[in-house]
Amino acid sequence: MARSIKLRIWRGDSTDGGLKDVVVEANEGEVVLDVIHRVQATQMGDLAVRWNCKAGKCGSCSMEINGKPRLACMTQVASFGEEETITVTPLRAFPIIKDLVTDVSFNYKKAMEIPAYEPPAELAPGEARMEQIDVERSQEFRKCIECFLCQDVCHVVRDHEENKKSFAGPRFLMRMAELDFHPLDQRKTRKQEAQEQHGLGFCNITKCCTEVCPEHIKITDNALIPMKERVADVKYDPVRWLGSKIRKREGL
Amino acid sequence: MSGVFSPTRAKIKERTLRTDKWWLQPLLTFGVLFSFVIYATFRAFENKNYFVEESHLISPFYSPCLSESCEPAATIGGWTPFSAEIFNFALSPALIILIFPLGFRMTCYYYRKAYYRSFWFSPPACGVAEPHEKYTGETRLPLLGQNIHRYFFYAGLVFNVILTYDAIISFRNKEGEWGHMTLGSLVLVLSSALLWFYSLSCHTCRHTVGGRLKHFSKHPVRYKLWTTVSVLNTKHQQFAWFSLAAVAFADIYVRQVASGAWSNPIFF
Amino acid sequence: MTLERHKYDVLVIGAGGAGLRAAVEARESGLRVAIICKSLFGKAHTVMAEGGAAASMGNVNDNDNWMVHFRDTMRGGKFLNHFRMAELHAKESPDRIWELEVWGALFDRTKEGKISQRNFGGHEYPRLAHVGDRTGLELIRTMQQKIVQLQQKDGRETGDMESGIKVFAELTITDILKENGKISGAYGYWRESGEEVLFEAPAVVIATGGVGKTFKITSNSWEGTGDGHALALKAGANLVDMEFLQFHPTGMVWPPSVRGILVTESVRGEGGVLTNTNGERFMFKYIPDVFKDKYADNEAEADRWYEDQDNNRRPPELLPRDEVARAINSEVKAGRGTEHGGVFLDVSKRLPAEVIKKRLPSMWHQFYELAGVDITKEPMEVGPTCHYVMGGVEVEPDTAAAVGVPGLFAAGEVAGGMHGSNRLGGNSLSDLLVFGRRAGMGAVEYVKKNTATPVSDAAIKAAAEKIQAPFDRQGGENSYSLHAELQEVTHNLVGIIRTGSELKEAIAKIAEIRKRSANVAVAGGRKFNPGFHLAFDLDNMLLVAESTAKSADAREESRGGHTRDDFPGMNNKWRQVNHISSFDGEKVNVRAQSLPPMPKELFDLFDVHELEKYMTPEEVAKGGSN
């Protein structure tokens, strides 16, 4: 049942690199990560690739397969044609380290910039009460395995290096939405911060992040657009703005 | 060199390594939207054949008819606050109201995605490098203006009411008696119904009915509404296209009947 | 080139649940902390944990409390657990879970808005706090975000977010350094560049997780190479009871590339049943005597239990893991297994499709995408997979300090004692939190009393030479093939069912592979070179395998995660014995050590008749240690 398949793997580092052709055995039911490992064990002992769980749970094996950002451990070899060459490259939005491994520190930096969860000051452990329907929206976003495929595909930074400083990317804008929806979070300024400091306005809702998310999180529909609407509430809606002023004055 | 060709990135010369037909979707979107725009522009300036008096059919492009040039029967109770011309140019009644449906669709989250991709190539498809050097998205004017979508949404609701009214009054015969129906009535019903679905599935609608709340559990009714709208919302793209097609067809239908090219079959 | 050096108060090796919890504790006490991990931050094994974290909060059934949890844990471990660890764990885990909630975790809720809890094998009441079937992810992400919160605080105070706590990701520690018998730091290399790094610190917390990669079929990732076990051994610490390995009864068996990947126990907790190819629900045949009064012996009662837990005994599918794994093994050996060597696990007939997708989303996803099986319609094929090591570093229960090495602490899967001969599902995640925190506290106390010892140049030189060595060899052994050979040996000779002669054969073979591994050569450069990385992991796995094989050979009985064909059945004499492994620089030595006796107040929590099944008459007569 084993058959030979054609693979083109990008090999190189920050100085140079290119696509290398290899032919490798593939068995029934194997995923792209399996054949990459076979190449590693038999032909290229020093081929660099990240992985951990091999079950789509950790988000380590992110790469681009035939030009699409995907998890190598969740991409079946059988999903490609018999004669098709499978092209495997590193993520193209981040600096290259070696072969299929890129420097994803951009994402960790952004993670550190999102203001942390702020629980009610007097909340004692064990006393929190939250309804399931109130936590469900944020729970969807907490399924995120931080594979950073959405961060990779988002054209705002993929195609514009200079935007990296002012744009947190879909994963972390979604994190802001998660906290803004969190039933107990006390921070009142997340909407403004999302727009003013983390670049929500850069997103033009073209939904590539949603298309590639291996957890099938509806990033754009459920996090980014609702967040844009919330931003509009506080920044671009004069009627609501006025309303909130009046309510404040009346001490409601 | 920027973007995927930046010096720090893996050196790959192709703009994309995608092997599927990624260009097909934007091409189709472009084709359909562009045809619609051409047709709609032509019709907006045409300034005739928008009303069929004996069947009480008015084209959705021309409703509400607010110009002094409108045929009296096509107006809402004869209310015509706009003059027939400005600066000596004849002003088509369509042009007066055009801004509302146009603005609604232009600022719609779905159409934004569609035209940013297919007209502006930003990006043309996922993982395909866009051609622009600079990109600021919706952070500054004019695109910052997309944030007024909610006002167009409210206006859209008013229009839906009017177009629903138009559909209802078409259930009359030549003499104005109720309980009759033509193919045209059906066409108007279909287009106004799809418009309702389009509006109700809108992201702003979802936000307004309940999305903006932090605690659903304290607002059970709004939670219920939000759940329903959320279901519709997942089909917003489909409603966007179907309603567009239905409105265009309703206009074509009225135009053809008004010009006498087609007849309007009477059911009862 | 100058060597990269860092100085910290506490070094935490491992960014899984245990490591992160220790780091938070140490930082909140004001110490400067480094967290080191082999993969990216947030990818540690803990993210893969599915079912939940056990804590007797009593949110679903208010009969639950720490004493019930303690009893379940001891029973599950066949009374070989260190009583004090099991006690601390049962008492403190509710607080640790609630604390996570204060840090932002969003567990699934009960109707009253409390944290929901689910059933799991060996737990008397619904006890596992969970989030769908991705509880480990929630745990790790919450602590990751807690660390960010601490960093933001430091940033506001000092202007540098990383001034108090810093994560060194993709860095492998190869040596724990000592001067004058005390911990002085650790040495390692960046996986990315291959460049070496020295950490100087008076206290080191090892939280490196498990050893699954020593085996061929495992649910563990490449990280589970027993680094911490080996590092501790080499630093002079002991390992306790390394013969006890948990084979999870339900790993995927088909297709081959996913063999071993875990099928969470929640599938059974939610009503999944095990059947053989004859369609027989075989678990009823395998209820051991000690559990007869707790488990249903007929289908009707087992089915009723899902509705009414107070008046029915639980289904035998929820027996402790060792029992279920052995049962599946026997069914397959008797020819009633599937063609791929597994049995069927089915929830599709139990729950409607939407409910399955909601309660077991990642299982649905995993089977659908990797095996082309829709678990809402068809059964899964499952078989045992090496999952967890009960054995580990011998520690002081209250401080998690490694016995015999001042300044060294260990917590999480790498520490031993807590789970005895078999761990209950869900007890690991809570173990990580309880003892992660205690290790952090232990390190803080230690650092307050002890000053840092500078690392000597000789120690640095020795550590550096070890890293360089494989590059200097020409045409030596290939680390990939040696690893495969080792896995073959452990799988065939030290697996679920063991015998004395095979274990002796294994010990000899492991020694031989170890000799050859001294000659491993690496092709390519230092930069992100997996062949080079494996060379070090291999060395660790060999030590672990040796310790396991030798301890298994010594224990002449069957208990929990250790089954001897030549010594079937438990022997109450052996219950009094722990096996302690130590390393003399050449080989692993195993000796027996007696288990500390349970104090009276814990002893009295049990029914004497139950204890009689596990203890010798003299022990029972004594009635605890005081």
Ligand SMILES: Cc1cc2nc3c(=O)[nH]c(=O)nc-3n(C[C@H](O)[C@H](O)[C@H](O)COP(=O)(O)OP(=O)(O)OC[C@H]3O[C@@H](n4cnc5c(N)ncnc54)[C@H](O)[C@@H]3O)c2cc1C
């Ligand atoms: C698939 C699966 C499902 C599970 N489900 C459950 C469950 O439902 N409930 C439950 O209670 N338990 C479960 N477990 C068990 C539990 O997840 C693990 O026992 C636990 O996560 C171990 O955590 P840890 O903190 O000890 O180590 P890990 O999470 O394994 O982390 C180890 C860390 O150490 C680092 N490290 C290792 N070696 C080195 C080195 N040499 N240098 C530097 N860093 C190093 C690694 O990079 C990693 O960061 C499951 C396990 C698996 C595999």
Ligand code: SF4
């Ligand atoms: S929807 Fe927004 S965030 Fe997502 S990929 Fe597109 S531009 Fe980026």
Ligand code: SF4
């Ligand atoms: S949101 Fe989805 S695509 Fe983005 S990092 Fe998380 S899991 Fe990956």
Ligand code: FES
């Ligand atoms: S290896 Fe974990 S997601 Fe692929």
Ligand code: FES
């Ligand atoms: S109409 Fe499309 S989002 Fe509002």
